[in-house]
Amino acid sequence: MRMFYDDYSEGAHPAVLEALVSHNGGQELGYGLDRQSRLAARRIAAQVGRDCEVHLLAGGTQANLTCLGAFLRPHEGVIAAQSAHINVHETGAVEATGHRILAVAAPSGKLTPAQLDSVLGEHGDEHMPRPAGVFVAEATELGSVYTLDELRALCAHAHHEGLWVYMDGARLAQALAALDARLEGIAASGVDAFFAGGTKNGALCGEAVVLINPELRRDFRYHMKQRGALLAKGRVLGIQFARLFDADDLWYRLGRQANAAAARLARGLTECGVPPLPGEANQVFVELPNDAVERLGREAGFHVWSRGPESSLIRLVCSWATDDAAIDDLLDGVGRALAPGANPA
Numbered sequence: 001m002r003m004f005y006d007d008y009s010e011g012a013h014p015a016v017l018e019a020l021v022s023h024n025g026g027q028e029l030g031y032g033l034d035r036q037s038r039l040a041a042r043r044i045a046a047q048v049g050r051d052c053e054v055h056l057l058a059g060g061t062q063a064n065l066t067c068l069g070a071f072l073r074p075h076e077g078v079i080a081a082q083s084a085h086i087n088v089h090e091t092g093a094v095e096a097t098g099h100r101i102l103a104v105a106a107p108s109g110k111l112t113p114a115q116l117d118s119v120l121g122e123h124g125d126e127h128m129p130r131p132a133g134v135f136v137a138e139a140t141e142l143g144s145v146y147t148l149d150e151l152r153a154l155c156a157h158a159h160h161e162g163l164w165v166y167m168d169g170a171r172l173a174q175a176l177a178a179l180d181a182r183l184e185g186i187a188a189s190g191v192d193a194f195f196a197g198g199t200k201n202g203a204l205c206g207e208a209v210v211l212i213n214p215e216l217r218r219d220f221r222y223h224m225k226q227r228g229a230l231l232a233k234g235r236v237l238g239i240q241f242a243r244l245f246d247a248d249d250l251w252y253r254l255g256r257q258a259n260a261a262a263a264r265l266a267r268g269l270t271e272c273g274v275p276p277l278p279g280e281a282n283q284v285f286v287e288l289p290n291d292a293v294e295r296l297g298r299e300a301g302f303h304v305w306s307r308g309p310e311s312s313l314i315r316l317v318c319s320w321a322t323d324d325a326a327i328d329d330l331l332d333g334v335g336r337a338l339a340p341g342a343n344p345a
Contacts, residue, residue, distance in 0.1 A: 037238025109140030155190030173255025
């Protein structure tokens with residue numbers, strides 16, 4: 001069965017595995033102080049193009065709860081879209097740190113300055129959590145991508161209102177591929193902190209947290225340790241990110257590969273008579289009749305995003321490793337699932 005559940009079902013890119021093997025011997029300092037972790041931090045900082053701190057963490061949920069738990073004071077909350085990963089898919093990890101997620105409806109998955117104003121207007125005194133920051137994802141859970149102009153406008157408005165902006169970059173490489181941009185563009189937009197995802201882009205595991213705003217850096221390694229995010233064998237993350245951000249731009253190239261696979265899948269679905277929703281990165285959303293969803297589910301793995309009485313929206317995710325054969329197999333399955341008189345059993 002071909003799986004399109006997510007972009008981390010495969011292992012690591014061969015070049016990353018080769019790097020792990022080649023640097024396996026010898027001794028290194030622990031807790032991210034090894035030579036490869038320091039090299040990775042320098043390479044990522046060079047891509048960011050401005051003063052920053054870089055910390056390597058194991059996963060996206062860990063990065064989000066560590067960062068937001070560190071940035072927020074006890075009485076503060078963070079503004080996010082209702083569809084945001086921290087609000088829907090992290091088992092309340094951020095709120096378990098004692099901070100409210102101030103969720104607002106955002107049909108596209110993207111926040112706007114007006115939506116920030118609506119939350120600020122509702123939280124005006126000490127009887128409610130004080131909004132302190134803004135959570136965005138690039139790309140969003142709904143597959144949309146903020147343009148750099150949209151990010152600049154949102155960050156400028158947030159800063160004017162005394163809010164910082166934090167970006168979940170689990171699929172940042174794919175978003176940057178859609179924008180034909182690099183990390184420097186994200187930093188220039190005004191984002192105060194973000195992470196560059198490795199788990200969904202060629203690494204076995206790992207996310208690179210980048211802290212640009214000096215006010216958000218205080219005691220960050222203490223917060224990492226308290227959240228179980230300061231790995232004794234930090235070299236495992238450092239080796240991977242040093243290779244992903246080597247001179248051959250592997251991290252960026254893998255993001256482009258995932259998007260190219262998704263674009264090919266989207267074209268094929270259109271040719272099958274079921275054009276997907278407009279998408280910009282590596283997630284493809286398509287609505288199919290419920291009986292076709294059931295039949296396709298016996299041939300391929302995917303998430304049903306929302307269910308209706310007659311049809312349902314499914315999500316198909318492509319990764320750097322999704323090849324043409326996998327896409328062709330899926331499209332053949334879609335054709336069979338949609339065929340008139342297809343056996344429902």
